[in-house]
Amino acid sequence: MANNFHLILFFFTTFLLRTTILAYAQGSTGGIEGYVKTTDGIPASFVNIILKGSTWGTITNEEGYYRFTEIPEGVYTLQISGIGYQDTEKPVRVLAGNTLQIAPFSLEEITEELQEVVVSGSLREESRADSPIPIEIYGRRFFQRNPTACFFESLSLVNGLVPQYNCNVCATGDIHINGMDGPYTMVLIDGMPIVSGLATVYGLNGIPNSMIERVEVVKGPASTMYGSEAVGGLINITTRSPQKSPVFALDVFTTSWAEHNTDLSTKFKLGKISALVGLNYFDFRQRIDRNNDGFMDMPLQQRISLFQKYNFERAQGRTASIAARLFYEDRTGGQTTFQANTRGNDQIYGESIHTKRFELIGNYQLPISKEKVIFSGSYTAHYQDSYYGTTYYVGNQHIGFGQLFWDKKIGKRHQLLVGGALRYTWYLDNSPATRGFGADSALQKPAQTYLPGIFIQDEISIHEKHKLLLGYRYDYNSVHGGISSPRISYKWAFNPRNIFRLSAGNGFRVVNLFTEEHAALTGARQVVIRERLNPETSWNVTLNFQKNIQWAGGNLALETGAFYTYFTNKIVGDFMSNPQQIIYDNLQGYAVSRGFSAKADLDLDNGLSIALSGTWMDVFQQEKDSTQAWQRLPQLHAPSFQGNFSVSYTVAKWGLTIDYNGLIYSPMQLPVLPDDFRPATSPWFTIQNIQFTKQFKKGFQLYGGVKNLFDFLPQNPLMRPFDPFDRLAFQADGSPTDTNPQGYTFDTAYNYAPMQGIRGFLGIRYTFK
Incomplete structure (x- = not known):
């Protein structure tokens, strides 16, 4: 007990x-x-x-x-x-x-954009803050705020960039940087010159957003690193990495215009090989004519793109990767009754373009102990079979590019980059572009161009706050001889949040009119070349200042810049002297592109983000008239002001994000005919969009919204659409008919805005990581 x-x-x-x-x-x-x-x-x-x-x-x-x-x-x-x-x-x-x-x-997800790692300035990864060259970075989230079916359309919200449509029938376009024509913009994919020559006509429409990880934009000369074509700036598209991509991703959307877009990707691993496979399909077959001119407002399109990328794990972290893409597009524009199987007929006007394209990109770091020597190369094959009215055009282009460079740190102050490159272009078509001269004028001869080059660049750390970049490149063109491209850049970092940059350099480029000027391909006008064209030369200087302000509740990034570009021997197309011709000649004078830009990005911890940007520019030509007096002529399609805005707000507890964005353009000079009844300049206009995105569990997103909220459309985009073959325009002796006293002819170049009005869209995304 x-x-x-x-x-x-x-x-x-x-x-x-x-x-x-x-x-x-x-x-x-x-x-x-x-x-x-x-x-x-x-x-x-x-x-x-x-x-x-x-x-x-x-x-x-x-x-x-x-x-x-x-x-x-x-x-x-x-x-x-x-x-x-x-x-x-x-x-x-x-x-x-x-x-x-x-x-x-x-x-926040770890992305290249977040880490602000850039490669466009020096061919190697470095912090954006450390780079002496001002580089803008745009990640996947930026492009998802205004979903589009292709890369070309998505650039409309980037400050200083204008996706310019050049034809109101087939909707071809190029990208203008700071008011400069599209051919001055170099477009790279993973640092390789993939989009050039014939591909500039329709190649930009064929790049799906699904394959893009980020986009880097350099405004100003970049010829030292990338060749003599990058005189106005460059756009470098970095494709998605297999290691950082989700295991499976699907993005499907449709619009009230019956545009259907599908992006599908998956990744897998085979031993030390990481692979990413992506598929994009776009379909639009709706014949829409809202302005009742008898022509389709947007060309019918069917395109498919298959993308594959492989990264290889190697000893000591050396790089090795290879990527390939297949692309096919069938594009049809013209009168609403035109059928593709009658392409080339002279009764119903139509433009039918079939494009086939293959791209191959790769890089390999040589196994040299304690040295960083990298070889990178690319190959593209581009084939176009097309009719512009009754004009048949078929073009075939092959471009091979190889580059070897050595990246070496010397002492504590010098980061040296030395390399060499070779670019080979083979081009053949059925136009005067590859026609022989003299006795051989009836023969078609492939145009072959060799462009070997060497370059050297030294990034000098003068002081912890001061950096100087000196670069020089020498290319030898097999047709035009030697090309020199020097560059100098200076960076002064008062502190990590206040950085000043100054860049200057020379640009030099050779123009192929029949592959870079769409108007030269159409049957609307005759192409006249007054003399054997010489290469263009330009000098550019760019100033840039960045300021970052941080506080407990958010961050404000401010950026301002100024630019000045001086052109000599510029090749210009005269659309106005003769309404039936495009006359190309070297400018007997000079051209100038100058202006300044400002940008502000506000991010608050409460989920609100606001981005405002604007570019003011003055782009003109100075040439002598018949009396030898200097006259100033404005540059076509170069608005004096371009603004962009974006407002995003996330309600975390609802999993809802609202994106409201848009652009605003001031009047720009347009190509008009003599005595044209249409205004010679466009009006002020704005295009604005709104999107709602709902996040669900397990990686699902539902998004939808409205594009072009105010339903803006350009007026009278086509001249004489009722007589596209000019049968009623002139009498037998060539004089205008009584019903056409001004002598107007059918013309498609009067464009300053997309031809699509207000439309809704709805899509779904699924990501399995």
Whole structure:
């Protein structure tokens, strides 16, 4: 009995002591709880949460929720980390007897854009803040704010860039940087000159947004690194990496115009090989004629693009990758009754273009100990079979490019880059572009161009706040001889948040009219070349200042810049002297592109983001008239002001993001005919869009919205659409008919805005990581 009593007393004492200790412990401990979401408002599930310097840790659930209990009172650092996300830390104070409610964390995905790593300035990865060259970066999220079916259309919201449509029938276009014509813009894919020559006519429409990881834009000369064509600037498209891509991704959307776009991608791994396969398909077959001119407002299109990329794991982290893309497009524009199977007929006007394209890109770091020597190369084959009315055009182009460079740090101050490149272009068509001269004028001869070059660049760290970049490139064109392209850039970082840059350089380019000027391909006008054209030369200087302001509730990034480009021997097309001709000649004078830009990006922790930007420019030509007096002529399709805006707001608890964006253009000079009844300049206009995106569980997104909210459309885009073959325009002796006293002819070049009005869109995205 005594033993039982002692046993009962022991258990009672133990229970009492434990209860006392727990009561005391609960009185001196507290808790922490909260939610973690991505910047898009998606719950960040299975993310690691730890208290640094302690053994306390947990993970978020499917709702992004986490909770700590019985944490001793004190000050801690809460650290959030997860695969594919940037680590985030926050100091917290735990009070006894309380559960601390932490405001939702906004976890950002680790992307090249977030890390601000750029390659366009020096062929190597470096911090954007460290680069002496001002480079703008646009990631996937930027382009998703206004979803489009192709890369060309998505650039309309980039400050200083104008996707210019050059034909109101087939909707071909190019990209203008700071008012300069499209051929002055060099478009690269993974640093390779993929889009050039014949591809500039329709190649830009064939780049799907699904294959793009980020886009880098350099405004101003970049010829030292990329060749003599990059005189106005370059756009470098970095394709998605297999390692960073989701296991499966699907993006499908449709519009009220019956445009259907599908993007599909998947990745897999075979040993040390990481692979990414992507497919894009776009279909539009709706014959729409809202302005009742008898012509389709937008050409019918069917295109498919298959993209594959392989990255190889190698010893010592050396790089090796290869990517390939197949592309096919069938494009048909013209009168609403035109059928593609009657292409080339002289009764119903139509433009029918079949494009086939193959691209191959690769790079390989040589296995040289302690040295970084990289070979990169590309090959493209482009075939176009087309009719422009009754004019048949078929073109075939092959471009091979190889580049070898050595990247070496010398001492503490010099980062040296030395290399050589060779570019070979083979081009053949059925136009005068590849026609022989003299006795051989009836023969078609392929145009073959060799462009070997060498380059050297030294990035000098003068001081921790000062950097100087000196570069020089020498190319030898097999037709035009030697081409020199020097460059100098200077960076002064007052501190990491205030950076000033100055860049200057020379540009030199050779023009192929029949592959870069769409009007030269159409049957609307006769092409006249007054003399054997010489290459163009330009000098450019660019100023840039960046300021970053941070505070507890957000961040404000400010950027201003000024630019000046001086052209000599510029090749210009005269659309006005003769309405039936395009007359090309070297400018007997000079041309100037000058202006300044401003940009502000505000990001607040409450989910609100605002971006405002504008470019003011003055682009003109100076040439002598018949009396040898200098006259100033404005550049066509170069508005004096271009503005962009974007407002985004994320309601995290609803998983809802609202994007409102748009552009505004001032009047621009347009190509008009003599005594044209249409205005010689466009009006002020704006195109604005809105989108709503709802995030669901397990990687699903639903998005929809309205494009061109105010239903803006250009007026009278076609001259004499009722007589596209000019049968009623002139009498037998060539004089205008009574019904056409001004002598107008059918013309498609009067364009300053897209021909699509207001339309809705709806899409769904699914991502499995």
